[in-house]
Amino acid sequence: MRRPLSPSDRRILRVLQGDGRITNAALAEKVGLAASPCLRRLKALEEDGVIEGYRAVVNRKALGFEVEAFVFIKLEQSEPGWRTRLVDRLKGYDEVIACHALAGEVDLIVHAVARDLDSFGEFTMNRLLTLPGVADVRSSFVLSAIKPLTPIPVPEHD
Amino acid sequence: MRRPLSPSDRRILRVLQGDGRITNAALAEKVGLAASPCLRRLKALEEDGVIEGYRAVVNRKALGFEVEAFVFIKLEQSEPGWRTRLVDRLKGYDEVIACHALAGEVDLIVHAVARDLDSFGEFTMNRLLTLPGVADVRSSFVLSAIKPLTPIPVPEHD
DNA sequence: AGTGAAATGACCATAAT
DNA sequence: ATTATGGTCATTTCACT
Numbered sequence: 001m002r003r004p005l006s007p008s009d010r011r012i013l014r015v016l017q018g019d020g021r022i023t024n025a026a027l028a029e030k031v032g033l034a035a036s037p038c039l040r041r042l043k044a045l046e047e048d049g050v051i052e053g054y055r056a057v058v059n060r061k062a063l064g065f066e067v068e069a070f071v072f073i074k075l076e077q078s079e080p081g082w083r084t085r086l087v088d089r090l091k092g093y094d095e096v097i098a099c100h101a102l103a104g105e106v107d108l109i110v111h112a113v114a115r116d117l118d119s120f121g122e123f124t125m126n127r128l129l130t131l132p133g134v135a136d137v138r139s140s141f142v143l144s145a146i147k148p149l150t151p152i153p154v155p156e157h158d
Numbered sequence: 159m160r161r162p163l164s165p166s167d168r169r170i171l172r173v174l175q176g177d178g179r180i181t182n183a184a185l186a187e188k189v190g191l192a193a194s195p196c197l198r199r200l201k202a203l204e205e206d207g208v209i210e211g212y213r214a215v216v217n218r219k220a221l222g223f224e225v226e227a228f229v230f231i232k233l234e235q236s237e238p239g240w241r242t243r244l245v246d247r248l249k250g251y252d253e254v255i256a257c258h259a260l261a262g263e264v265d266l267i268v269h270a271v272a273r274d275l276d277s278f279g280e281f282t283m284n285r286l287l288t289l290p291g292v293a294d295v296r297s298s299f300v301l302s303a304i305k306p307l308t309p310i311p312v313p314e315h316d
Numbered sequence: 317a318g319t320g321a322a323a324t325g326a327c328c329a330t331a332a333t
Numbered sequence: 334a335t336t337a338t339g340g341t342c343a344t345t346t347c348a349c350t
Binding site for chain 1: 321322323324325
């Protein structure tokens with residue numbers, strides 16, 4: 001079991017989701033703690049897996065990825081082993097920046113990036129449609145990021 | 159236009175997507191630079207908007223959000239003004255951790271979290287379905303995060 | 317390379333259980 | 334007493350010029 005989050009923990013999480021690279025000293029000042037206890041709490045949050053990591057958010061277009069899309073995949077009913085292998089292959093593709101298994105019509109939702117339409121076409125045609133166990137693939141291009149991955153709100157209480 | 163990314167820049171981006179909180183000294187060592195030029199490049203990448211920010215990745219369940227879902231929204235054809243207001247309302251909801259406008263069948267894809275089924279129901283019934291201009295809403299719960307938001311691959315060359 | 321700031325660990329204080 | 338909180342100080346390491 002995990003210990004409950006203190007009000008200080010919650011403040012730390014709020015600040016750190018907005019600026020993951022803030023110095024511990026500045027963080028401590030923002031949340032109203034001295035540096036030392038602030039750092040102790042931060043380490044504990046990492047240790048407990050509340051904070052899973054820190055990540056620089058990089059502009060995909062600056063890396064030359066002009067195309068962003070969601071791909072909706074339906075699977076054929078098949079033995080569990082096949083499903084595992086399919087999912088492992090999917091995870092291995094660089095184009096896949098996120099993938100979730102869903103309950104409902106669609107079985108898998110893939111968030112993908114590609115350099116251009118051609119390479120996205122190559123990806124779907126040669127590397128998605130050919131996966132054994134895939135029944136249906138349809139792609140929708142992203143027109144705009146209305147709310148591009150924001151912090152998870154940190155409730156006041158548990 | 160933006161200046162092209164040097165091999166050092168690319169290495170910096172790779173490391174920082176994996177650990178956004180690494181110290182400049184350690185980063186410099188990893189990418190094979192002295193601390194000073196490494197810091198200059200880092201600042202330039204931030205300045206140029208290649209790095210958009212830094213963010214702690216927080217475990218949603220640790221915050222008490224047991225439910226994660228994708229919501230697929232179809233819109234009625236309507237005047238542009240309505241659409242803007244709808245999107246602004248959508249952005250304002252805490253449950254919405256990401257939202258993208260799509261080309262195709264579905265107009266909007268919403269990535270949402272909620273404390274439990276009840277509060278997710280309240281969210282969709284009272285705050286999504288009632289938005290003026292919404293024609294259809296369907297939700298799929300996330301069963302598992304097969305690949306939970308990974309770094310964008312940094313190509314060797316432009 | 318040098319200086320001011322930050323990180324980090326050892327140790328202490330207070331309060332609630 | 335124990336657990337959880339936060340603080341102070343001294344030392345090492347880092348950021349930045």
